[in-house]
Amino acid sequence: MPNGLHAVTYIPLVALALIVGVLVWKAIPAIRYNGFGFFVHNRWSIGDLYAPLVTTNGVRHPPLASYGALPLILGTLVSSAIAIVLATPVAIGTALVVVEKLPPRLSSGVGFCLEVLAGVPSVVFGLWGFFTLGPFLSHHVATIWANHVPNVPVLRFFRGPTGAGQGLLTAGVVLAIMIVPIIAATARDLLRQVPRATVEGAVALGMTDSESMRAVSLPWIRSGLIGATVLGLGRALGETIAVAMVSGVLLGSNVHSLYGAFTTIAATLVSQLDGAFSDVSGLTTSTLAETALVLVVITLLANVGARFLVRRVATTALPVGRGI
Amino acid sequence: MAATGSAAAAPSVTGPFATGRRPRLGRRRWGNRLVWALCAVALALVVIPVVSIVWGVAGRALAHWHWSYLTTYPSGNGGGLLNAIEGTLLIVAMVVVVAGAIGVGAGVYLAEYSQDRRHLLRGASEVLAGVPSIVLGYVGFVGLVTALHWHYSLYAGVIVLSVLVVPYIMKTTEVALRNVPTTYREGAEALGMRGGYALRKFVLRPALPGIATGLILAVAIAVGETAPLIYTLGYSSGSPAFGLHNSPTGYLTYNVFTDYNQPFASSHYRADAAALLLIVMVLVLIVIARVIVMTTQRHSPDRPQRMGRRRPGRGPGPSDSVDFDTASR
Numbered sequence: 001m002p003n004g005l006h007a008v009t010y011i012p013l014v015a016l017a018l019i020v021g022v023l024v025w026k027a028i029p030a031i032r033y034n035g036f037g038f039f040v041h042n043r044w045s046i047g048d049l050y051a052p053l054v055t056t057n058g059v060r061h062p063p064l065a066s067y068g069a070l071p072l073i074l075g076t077l078v079s080s081a082i083a084i085v086l087a088t089p090v091a092i093g094t095a096l097v098v099v100e101k102l103p104p105r106l107s108s109g110v111g112f113c114l115e116v117l118a119g120v121p122s123v124v125f126g127l128w129g130f131f132t133l134g135p136f137l138s139h140h141v142a143t144i145w146a147n148h149v150p151n152v153p154v155l156r157f158f159r160g161p162t163g164a165g166q167g168l169l170t171a172g173v174v175l176a177i178m179i180v181p182i183i184a185a186t187a188r189d190l191l192r193q194v195p196r197a198t199v200e201g202a203v204a205l206g207m208t209d210s211e212s213m214r215a216v217s218l219p220w221i222r223s224g225l226i227g228a229t230v231l232g233l234g235r236a237l238g239e240t241i242a243v244a245m246v247s248g249v250l251l252g253s254n255v256h257s258l259y260g261a262f263t264t265i266a267a268t269l270v271s272q273l274d275g276a277f278s279d280v281s282g283l284t285t286s287t288l289a290e291t292a293l294v295l296v297v298i299t300l301l302a303n304v305g306a307r308f309l310v311r312r313v314a315t316t317a318l319p320v321g322r323g324i
Numbered sequence: 325m326a327a328t329g330s331a332a333a334a335p336s337v338t339g340p341f342a343t344g345r346r347p348r349l350g351r352r353r354w355g356n357r358l359v360w361a362l363c364a365v366a367l368a369l370v371v372i373p374v375v376s377i378v379w380g381v382a383g384r385a386l387a388h389w390h391w392s393y394l395t396t397y398p399s400g401n402g403g404g405l406l407n408a409i410e411g412t413l414l415i416v417a418m419v420v421v422v423a424g425a426i427g428v429g430a431g432v433y434l435a436e437y438s439q440d441r442r443h444l445l446r447g448a449s450e451v452l453a454g455v456p457s458i459v460l461g462y463v464g465f466v467g468l469v470t471a472l473h474w475h476y477s478l479y480a481g482v483i484v485l486s487v488l489v490v491p492y493i494m495k496t497t498e499v500a501l502r503n504v505p506t507t508y509r510e511g512a513e514a515l516g517m518r519g520g521y522a523l524r525k526f527v528l529r530p531a532l533p534g535i536a537t538g539l540i541l542a543v544a545i546a547v548g549e550t551a552p553l554i555y556t557l558g559y560s561s562g563s564p565a566f567g568l569h570n571s572p573t574g575y576l577t578y579n580v581f582t583d584y585n586q587p588f589a590s591s592h593y594r595a596d597a598a599a600l601l602l603i604v605m606v607l608v609l610i611v612i613a614r615v616i617v618m619t620t621q622r623h624s625p626d627r628p629q630r631m632g633r634r635r636p637g638r639g640p641g642p643s644d645s646v647d648f649d650t651a652s653r
Contacts, residue, residue, distance in 0.1 A: 005437065008429040012494070013448040015487045019455060022463045093366025101360065110367065112610070113374045119606040120377060121548030123580045124599045130584065132380045133373075177373045184370065208352055210359035238456025240551035241581060266458045270551055273462065285466065292459045299454050 023296070026289035033059040033283060034067050034290065041068035044251040046279050053281050061283040069265070069291055071254045075168075076264040076298065078255060079243065080236040082172030087180045088229055094180070095187035096213060111185070118181035126245030129174040134165025134246055142169060142259060163259045166248040171262070174242050179232030186228035190221035230306035237299050240266040265295040378603060385600035388593040393601075398561045398574075402590035405598055407574040411564050412547060412605075415481060415557070415575060419546045423486035423493055424539055430490070431497025431535075436523060453491035460484050461552035469556055476558025476572035478565070484552045489542040496541065500534025501527065533620040540613045547605050550577035576602050 030038075033056060047065030054063050098107045142162040149159040162169075194217045202212035218225075248261025249271045255262040263271075269288055276284035396404030434443060464484035468474050504527050512522030558572030559582075565571040576598045583595035 005429050005433045008426055009433045009438075009445050011426050012430065012452050012487075012490055013445055015490075016448045016452050016455075018467070019452075019460065019463045019487075022467045023459070026466055090366040090369050093363035094370045097360070097363045097367045101363075110371070112614075113371050115610045116374050116378070116607065117370070119544050119548070119610055121550070121577055121580075121602050121606070123548070123550045123577045124377065124381060124602055127580055127584055127595065127599050128377045128380055131384070132376060180370055208356040210356045211352070213359075234454050238454075238458065240456065240458040241577075245581070245584070266456055266551070269458045269462055270554060273465065273555055288462065289466070292462050295456055296459055299456060300451065303450075303454055 020296075023289050023293050026286055027293050028286075029059045029283060030067070030286035030290040032057045033061060033065075034287065038067060038069050038287075038290065039073070040070055041066075042070045042252060042254050043068045044071075046275075046284055049278060049280075059283065060281045062279060062281060065279075065281075065283055067287045068252075069294065071250075071252065072263055072265045072268050072291060073294060073298075075247070075255055075262040076237055076266070076295070079168060079171045079175060079247070079262070079264055080233055082168070083175035083179055083236040084229060084233055086173065086176035087183060087232060090176070091180045091183035092187055092218070092225070094184045095191055096217075098184075098188050099191040100209060100213070111188075114181040114185050117177065118185070122178065122239060122242040123245070125174050125178055126242040129170055129242060129246040130166070133173060134167075134170040136165075137170055137173065138162040138165040138167075138259060146259070157256070158258050160257045160259060163261075166246055166261055167257075167259045168247070168255055168262050169258050171243050171247045171264075174246055175236045175239055178239065178242065179235050182232045182235065183225070183228045186231075187221065187225055190224040191217055194220045226309050227306055230302055233302050234299050237302065238266055238295065239264075240270050243267045244270050265291050265298075269295075381596065381599045381603060385593075385596035389597060389600075393594070393597045397563075398594070401586060401588040402594065405576065405579060405594065405601065407561055407563060408576045408579050408598060409601070411557075411560075411573040411575040412577075414564050415478070415485065415553075415573065416543050416546045418478075418482045419485045419489060420539060420543060422482060423489045423542055426486065427490045427493025427538070427542070428497050428535060431494040432501065432523070432528075434494065435498045435501035436519075436527070449491040449494055452487070453495075456551075457488055457549055458551040460488055461555050464552060465555035474568065475570040476556065477568060478557065478571045478573045479568050481553050481557035481573065484556050485546050485549060488549065488552060489545050492545065493535075493538045493542050496538025497531070497535050500531035500538070503534065504530050533616050536616055537613050540609050540616075544606055544609045547609070548577065548602060550581050554578065554581070 035057075043066045045064060045066045047062030049062050051063045053060045055061075094110070098110050102110065139162070146159060146162050149155050151159060198216055198220070199212055202216045203209070207215060243264050244267040247263055247267055249263045249267050250261035251263055251268065251272075269292060272284070273288055276288060279285070393404045394409065395406060397406050398404060430445065430449075434446060438445075461484060464480050468480040468483065469476060474480050508526050508530070509522065512526050517525070553575060557575060557578075559578050560572040560574050562574075564573045579598040580595045580602070583591040583598070586592070
């Protein structure tokens with residue numbers, strides 16, 4: 001066995017260990033200072049930078065510093081949930097049409113569209129969301145229902161002024177568009193592998209083609225679809241730049257309206273790291289490491305959960321659509 | 325499954341012309357049409373954003389386009405993008421070399437030499453592929469830029485981006501090698517070749533298109549990433565400098581991210597121009613990947629055929645399964 005090759009294989013392992021190591025090492029002061037309150041309150045204050053540093057729990061920090069990550073965590077989860085809810089049916093519908101109805105030339109064209117969607121940099125999505133999609137949604141789409149939704153506890157979320165286009169709705173839709181190609185391309189490739197005889201059997205039983213899709217093809221590819229959806233979820237959870245450009249990055253307040261500004265963990269990281277260095281105690285940088293750890297844990301949990309789900313529902317030995 | 329149930333219930337109605345049978349079929353037929361109509365709407369919801377993004381960005385950029393964007397350095401709030409173009413190309417080239425060597429090497433090892441299928445390395449690279457890019461950027465900033473006192477540095481950016489794309493290159497390399505028929509290896513062994521020689525001369529060759537596609541994917545990711553670079557590369561309005569320490573470098577995505585909300589029209593125009601350049605680069609990469617896949621699929625009878633193609637006469641075109649779409653971050 002070539003030793004050089006063997007050594008090179010451990011680079012990803014070392015990189016991963018270093019990443020986790022640096023995050024944990026940086027996060028320890030923040031974990032000690034913020035405590036459990038980090039996950040339940042929403043005040044985000046860097047503290048009084050002009051007063052002398054004080055020490056709490058063995059951590060030096062500016063007085064009145066307070067970090068609550070609840071809005072960040074909620075914003076991450078809610079925006080990704082919106083993206084998944086919007087993207088999954090659209091992606092599956094697209095894959096069905098492409099595989100079942102379109103002639104090869106057209107389906108190749110749709111494949112090209114999916115590749116463009118997957119390849120366009122997220123900063124371009126952000127630009128488009130900021131200038132085109134956001135204003136369109138808030139002026140022409142959300143206004144259709146926003147004032148007619150009854151003012152009751154849950155539906156209140158969909159009510160209210162629709163703003164200028166920076167907010168949860170725009171971010172959710174942009175994220176959905178960004179993850180559609182992942183799910184759609186995997187679903188398309190899996191649908192093409194459904195054995196023909198099985199589908200013919202369904203047709204022979206007198207099913208229409210949509211019924212055979214629902215009864216045969218979709219269950220056949222279910223585990224792969226779940227894998228692809230979680231892959232998309234992972235991208236939505238970690239997406240940074242596009243969300244930072246269309247979310248309005250609102251710290252210190254929980255998301256309370258579909259149209260309001262909000263923030264996610266990733267968007268907060270990119271927008272706050274710059275200013276974190278005005279805090280000479282380093283607590284802000286440390287807190288950002290803690291939020292990054294939370295983000296990594298959430299992403300990992302989603303992946304592990306997907307593996308668990310896939311193992312439970314897997315009835316056919318299909319490759320899980322892990323992308324590549 | 326409700327529709328299947330109604331089909332099964334049909335025999336309880338006696339006689340071919342009995343009432344109740346016709347409406348059911350009609351309902352199912354309309355249900356079928358409704359499903360396909362919804363699917364067509366879904367397709368439209370995918371295609372329209374693509375057109376809108378490309379059209380919108382290109383339209384805004386071309387309205388104020390001038391070729392000096394490509395040939396001049398930025399000055400004040402206006403000027404060109406030459407620094408960013410140079411920076412992006414340089415970063416991409418370095419990432420391809422660094423991450424390509426590591427990723428292809430690791431992929432070859434996993435496909436050809438590792439005995440244990442559930443290698444620790446495979447798990448590590450899957451986790452690594454799932455780590456959000458901003459987290460990599462944070463670690464690069466805290467670890468390389470500040471703790472090691474590199475300051476904003478070309479090498480810090482290249483290292484972070486390489487870590488980001490290595491899992492993808494690794495995976496595509498491994499898959500490409502696993503798709504090479506075992507008979508190739510057996511034939512080489514039967515001729516008495518040593519493992520390394522057979523690998524270089526016979527096994528690697530049919531896998532090259534797959535590996536190349538993986539590298540192109542890595543290039544596309546490297547061209548389009550912003551989050552891991554903002555705090556590692558910094559920004560410079562001049563030509564890239566090759567210092568390990570303190571060599572901030574400009575790149576195209578930075579221009580889009582920071583210029584779009586500056587209070588100057590010239591900045592907006594420059595952001596649009598940078599976005600257009602990014603789109604053009606990605607389109608070129610997609611086309612290259614497609615050409616590679618198309619030409620190799622045409623010439624290689626050894627590729628595993630898709631099983632169960634629905635319509636033999638009008639099967640899927642050869643070119644619509646480049647790994648691009650399932651793989652990007």
